[in-house]
Each structure stands twice: as structure tokens, then as C-alpha cells.
Amino acid sequence: MDVPDLKKKFDSSFKKITHLSELESLEKEYLGGKGILKSLILNLKTLSLEEKQKKGSEINSLKVEIEEKLSQKRTDFETLEIEKKLGSPEDSSLPAVPLSLGRFHPITSILEEVIDLFRELGFHVARGPEIESDENNFGALNIPKDHPARDMHDTFYIKDDPEKKLLRTHTSPVQIRLMREEKPPFRMIAPGKVFRHEAIDSTHSSVFHQIEGLVVGENISFSDLKGTLEMANQKLFGASVRSRFRPSYFPFVEPGAEVDISCTLCKGPAPACPVCKGSGWIELLGAGMVHPNVFKAVHYDPKLWTGFAFGMGIERIAMIRYGIEDMRLFYENHLDFLSQF
Numbered sequence: 068m069d070v071p072d073l074k075k076k077f078d079s080s081f082k083k084i085t086h087l088s089e090l091e092s093l094e095k096e097y098l099g100g101k102g103i104l105k106s107l108i109l110n111l112k113t114l115s116l117e118e119k120q121k122k123g124s125e126i127n128s129l130k131v132e133i134e135e136k137l138s139q140k141r142t143d144f145e146t147l148e149i150e151k152k153l154g155s156p157e158d159s160s161l162p163a164v165p166l167s168l169g170r171f172h173p174i175t176s177i178l179e180e181v182i183d184l185f186r187e188l189g190f191h192v193a194r195g196p197e198i199e200s201d202e203n204n205f206g207a208l209n210i211p212k213d214h215p216a217r218d219m220h221d222t223f224y225i226k227d228d229p230e231k232k233l234l235r236t237h238t239s240p241v242q243i244r245l246m247r248e249e250k251p252p253f254r255m256i257a258p259g260k261v262f263r264h265e266a267i268d269s270t271h272s273s274v275f276h277q278i279e280g281l282v283v284g285e286n287i288s289f290s291d292l293k294g295t296l297e298m299a300n301q302k303l304f305g306a307s308v309r310s311r312f313r314p315s316y317f318p319f320v321e322p323g324a325e326v327d328i329s330c331t332l333c334k335g336p337a338p339a340c341p342v343c344k345g346s347g348w349i350e351l352l353g354a355g356m357v358h359p360n361v362f363k364a365v366h367y368d369p370k371l372w373t374g375f376a377f378g379m380g381i382e383r384i385a386m387i388r389y390g391i392e393d394m395r396l397f398y399e400n401h402l403d404f405l406s407q408f
């Protein structure tokens with residue numbers, strides 16, 4: 068058989084190879100010690116010098132070609148074997164799996180939103196420690212010694228602490244810290260965590276978030292308080308929301324008020340509304356004019372200075388905003404819940 072025909076024969080067999088063992092037997096058939104090419108070379112002896120050179124060179128280039136093809140095919144088989152072991156082969160042309168970007172926790176988002184809102188009104192942010200003295204948390208805020216809030220059942224005290232320090236039960240002690248350091252007039256908000264010895268249920272948690280507001284100056288009046296909170300409520304819950312002030316008692320303000328907003332779901336009394344329970348109003352926060360005894364505790368002259376204060380629960384705002392009935396959802400950190408916001 069001449070060399071071009073042999074090349075055709077090899078190519079046809081080569082195309083049919085599906086396994087490494089077939090490749091190895093083809094290799095032996097053509098390149099082996101007793102293979103086809105070897106016998107062709109042995110046959111050259113019978114030819115003339117000129118023919119010997121011509122056919123010898125043809126055989127040689129066929130040999131090189133066969134070696135290259137077999138070597139490439141062997142590499143292909145080996146790669147396939149590795150990929151089988153590793154699982155499916157990677158295809159870099161496929162679109163990437165989308166990365167899920169993190170986002171703020173709904174409590175953090177609401178907290179930031181409230182801070183931004185009051186910053187626009189000229190309030191600055193003050194912060195205080197979460198472990199507080201009895202004086203800052205209660206005494207200076209006109210909360211008497213026999214007030215139930217000071218009971219062990221309501222407050223976490225630091226164990227065996229000679230100073231009887233406690234985990235702050237509200238953000239109001241930041242008012243005291245600030246007033247001891249600064250002279251009026253000023254407008255400040257104090258966001259942060261607070262702690263109560265509560266049984267945990269759908270509306271109570273032993274740790275939650277508050278934002279405290281305090282404005283002190285000359286001739287600050289209850290109408291300033293109303294105007295500020297009405298505007299804040301509209302920014303937080305929509306321009307059509309109305310605010311209602313009901314007289315209430317907090318030791319550190321006089322007069323004090325509970326502030327409600329008109330129901331964001333039924334927008335008016337609707338007997339079957341699950342949010343306002345048919346009243347048309349939702350309790351939102353506590354506020355009032357700073358009690359003269361609080362000013363006296365920080366050595367401000369109550370005849371010279373007046374002011375208002377308010378405190379709102381961040382979880383409460385988030386629950387109303389998003390229609391959530393169980394605040395425990397905020398702390399369980401299920402991504403199914405959190406990724407909705």
C-alpha cells in the first residue's frame with residue numbers, strides 16, 4: 068500500500084476512536100515495533116536510492132502526523148477524565164450566577180430615615196452609653212425612688228455593681244448627659260438600643276430601639292412640639308396622615324402627651340380594620356414639655372429656658388410602615404422575611 072492510501076486508512080480509523088483503549092491499539096498497529104510503518108521502512112531496502120529517499124521522506128512525515136494526532140487525542144481523553152471526576156466542565160461563556168447584594172435591616176433603614184428627617188430640621192445626633200447610672204436613667208429625669216420602672220422586674224441592673232448601674236431603659240438619659248455638657252439653645256436626637264426586663268411576645272422585646280428628641284431654647288412652646296411632630300409624622304407615613312395629641316403622664320415632662328396618627332390602612336374609622344382595631348387611630352409615641360425638675364437637675368434655670376422632648380420606638384414605626392404584627396420577626400433574621408424590604 069502506498070503512503071497516501073495508508074494515510075486515508077489511518078484517518079478513517081482515527082475518526083472512529085471513542086475510547087483510550089482504541090487509541091492505544093491504533094497506536095500499536097501503526098507505530099509499534101511490528102507496526103505498519105516499521106514494515107514499510109524495512110521494505111525500503113529493496114528500492115533504488117532515489118525512490119528510497121522519496122518514499123522514506125513520505126513515511127517520515129506520515130509518522131510525525133500520526134504521532135501528533137494520537138498525542139492530541141490522548142490529551143483530550145485525559146482532560147475528559149479529569150472533568151468527569153470534578154463534575155460538569157466549566158463554561159466561561161455562560162452568564163454568571165447573580166450575586167445577591169446585601170441591604171440594610173429594616174430597623175436600620177427606619178432609624179437612618181428618622182435621623183435624616185430630623186437632621187433636615189436642624190437637629191444634631193447625640194449618643195450615650197448603654198450602661199447607665201441610676202441618676203441619669205431615673206433620678207435626673209424626675210422618676211422618683213418608688214416608681215415601678217425602678218423595680219428589678221422592669222430593669223436590668225448590673226450584678227453586684229456598687230454604683231447600681233443598669234442597662235438604660237430608654238434613650239432619655241442622653242438628654243441629661245447632653246444638657247450637663249451644653250448650653251441651650253439646641254436641637255438634638257439620640258438614637259440607640261434600650262433594654263427592658265420584658266417577657267418577649269409579638270409587641271414586646273427585652274432589647275429594642277428608640278429615638279429621643281430634645282429641643283431647648285427661649286420661648287419653646289407646645290405648639291413647636293406639635294408642629295415638629297406633625298411634620299415628622301407626615302414625612303414618615305405620608306402627607307395625608309393626621310396627628311392627635313392625648314394628655315398623658317411621663318415623669319420627665321409636664322404637660323405630657325401620647326401622640327397617635329390616623330390609621331395608615333383604613334384612613335379613618337373602619338370597624339373591621341386589623342391595624343387600628345376600628346378606632347381610626349394608631350398610638351405612635353410619647354412627648355411633652357421638659358419638666359422644670361429635669362432642668363433643675365442639670366442646673367438650667369426653668370424660668371429662662373423651656374423645651375420639649377419626645378421618644379419614639381423604631382420597631383413601632385417599622386411595624387406600622389410595613390404592616391407587621393409580630394416584632395419578633397425583626398430579630399429572627401430569616402432572609403425570606405428580611406429580603407422583602
Ligand SMILES: [Zn+2]
Pocket residue numbers: 330331332333334335337340341342343344345346347348
Ligand atoms: Zn385602621
